[in-house]
Amino acid sequence: MQNKIDELFKSELVVVNIGPKMFGDAVRKQGAEVIQVDWKPLAGGDKEMIAILEALGGI
Amino acid sequence: MESVIKVYPNQYYDSVQLMFITSALKKKQGITTVLVAMGTQANKEIFIDIGMNSKSVGEAGPNDMIIGVSALDQATCDQAIEEAQALLKAEGAAVEDKTSYSSVKSAVQANNKANLCIISVPGEYAKAEAIKALNSGLHTLIFSDNVPLEDEREIKLLAQEKGLLCMGPDCGVANINGKSFLVGSIVRKGPIGICAASGVGLQEVSVLVHEAGSGISQGIGTGGKDLKDKVGGLTMLSGIDALEKDEETKVIVLISRKPESKSLESVLDRVAKCVKPVIICFMGCEKEEILKSGAVYAHNLEAAARKALSLAGIVLEEADPEKVQELADAHATAMSKEQKYVRGLFCGGTFVEEAMVAMREDIGDIYSNAPLSEEFKLGKATVSYKNSVVDYGDEEFTMSRPHPVIDTEPRAMGIIREANDPETAVMLLDFVLGPAVNSDPVGSVINNIKEAMKIVSDRGGKLAVVASVCGTEADPQKRSLQQEMLREAGVIVCHDNYQAALLAGKMIKSKMRRA
Known part of the structure; x- marks a missing residue:
């Protein structure tokens, strides 16, 4: 199972950034590819609704 | 004294941007209290604590932005609100509904080479995002804090099951493949691998190694709570495995404040079996206990860097x-x-x-x-x-x-x-x-x-x-x-x-x- 971490160490980084853009920008400036996810709480932050949506597998 | 509270429904901004705006407004003359934040439960409690307890704050949800200002007069309050809006507009900070990627799933579908995910959402949502990232096959780097220890263990067990690296929650510094993450410094690649439950500890040793002319193979941040017994040092253990296997790593440095007893025992047992030289800087631990594992003992961060460099053939001069x-x-x-x-x-x-x-x-x-x-x-x-x-x-x-x-x-x-x-x-x-x-x-x-x-x-x-x-x-x-x-x-x-x-x-x- 360790192979996946070893594989990461030998790969070009392609980073998904969920949250403040500044953290993604800092990595992009160092030459890595960064994909920004513009996150906000689902279902207006209603936890029960989030749980239902997740159970439906839609997110 | 006048106070103005405005709620902006369905306008989501990330917490770091709003903190910057709060800080900028705090410096303005005539303003006594100001807070710009999303309407999460935790933030609403802060609004109440600072005396801004209105019906509109109570009704706001996590997707609604709240600006609260107290100042000497009404005009200063109004001016501050206008300024906050101008700052948000200037940064182009609003997250619009039509974004390219609204979830990890869509981001990974768009780029199947994605391999690492930075997560810095409010703590209460971090677990859900981490699980989604791991299930999408991504290694994770979780900056979010305030994640319960039970949840941290659950996330890390899932990562372990999938063979993925899970850095954090509460991880502020990492260096993977020569790239600095979050609040870390830029350092060159080299033979020294670090696994640390302390962000600034990882950064200080990396910086001292870099400044002495050597470099870092990988800098794995485990998150500050990894060595609590409820978590069990899961990331430090998989970090040691990974650095031991990594061909570029010649020396391993482990850094933490004093670990809890069972986690310490697990880590030292693993170190005893490690085939590469290991330097341990666990502040507050007894030297003899560390030495029994066969590791080199370092009593502080500078000593950890000095001993790692020495094993890499570089002498770091001590002050006279x-x-x-x-x-x-x-x-x-x-x-x-x-x-x-x-x-x-x-x-x-x-x-x-x-x-x-x-x-x-x-x-x-x-x-x-x-x-x-x-x-x-x-x-x-x-x-x-x-x-x-x-x-x-x-x-x-x-x-x-x-x-x-x-x-x-x-x-x-x-x-x-x-x-x-x-x-x-x-x-x-x-x-x-x-x-x-x-x-x-x-x-x-x-x-x-x-x-x-x-x-x-x-x-x-x-x-x-x-x-x-x-x-x-x-x-x-x-x-x-x-x-x-x-x-x-x-x-x-x-x-x-x-x-x-x-x-x-x-x-x-x-x-x-x-x-």
Whole structure:
């Protein structure tokens, strides 16, 4: 199972950034590819609704 | 006094952006209280605490932004609200409904080479995002904190099951494949692999290694709570496995504040089986216990860097004790009779601990908001007592503000406050550089330092300011430029935090002898 971490160490980084853009920008400036996810709480932050949506597998 | 509270439904902004705006507005004249934040439960409680308890705040949800301002008059409140809106607009910060990627799933579908996910959402949502990222096959780096330990273990067990690396929650620094993440410094690649449960610990050792001419193979941040027994050191254990297997890593360094007992035992058992040399800097652990695992013992971060470099064939010169003493004596001589104590104002939590341990031998116990022993806990972090060292990254300062490596204002105010205390003799400071921290950490407080020196000299004394800069020439702020700015102001700049603390302690001891 360790192979996946070893594989990461030998790969070009392609980073998904969920949250403040500044953290993604800092990595992009160092030459890595960064994909920004513009996150906000689902279902207006209603936890029960989030749980239902997740159970439906839609997110 | 007038207060205005405005709620903006369905306008989501990330917390860091809103903290910057809060900080910017706090500096405006006439404003007494201001908070710009999303309507999460935690934030709504802060609004109530600061006396902004309105029906609209109570009804706001996590997708609604709230601006609350108290000022001397209505016009100042209105102006502040307008300014907040202008700042948000200027940054183009609003997250619009039509974005390319709204979830991890869609991001990975769009780029199947994605391999690492940074997660810095509010703590209560971090677990869900981490699980989604791991299930999408991504290694994770979780900056979010306030994640319950049970949830942290669950996330890490899932990562383990999938063979993926899970750094954090509460991970502030990492260096993967030569790239600096979050608030870390830029360092070159090299033979030394680090796995650390302390962000600033990982950064300080990486920086010292870089500045000595060597480099880091991988810098794995485990998150500050990985070595709590409820988590069980899962990331540190998989980090050791990974670094042992990694061909580029020749020496492994492990860093943490004192781990809990079962986690410590698991890590030391694993270290005993490791085929590569391991250096352990677990502050507060007994040397003999570490040595039994076959590891090299390091009592502080500087020693960890020194020993790792030595194994990589590089000698890091130690400071000459005689010269340190001479410098300490020279400064102690110039101080007034009232000046007695050291006052440390720190950004890095582990630096606080390293400094207290370094000074303890010379000046005894030290008061702090993060003391080595609970009986020396300061009642209030903003009120120092005798020899005191304060962690400005503590929750008391970061509840509604960015961390002091980003927002330097609370510490700038602390510098003046300490100078106004006639008993302050030595001020001890750390500065942290990197691509995602304050763009000019020294420049943003240098006038406060100069003013502090003047306050003390106007009273007939002389303030000794001792500092270290944790960063490299490759960082955007450049270590040498930041150090130079300090030196020009008359600050004594030491090689690293340990050396700075050692000198500060010797100055106080020398002053005590003269009293």
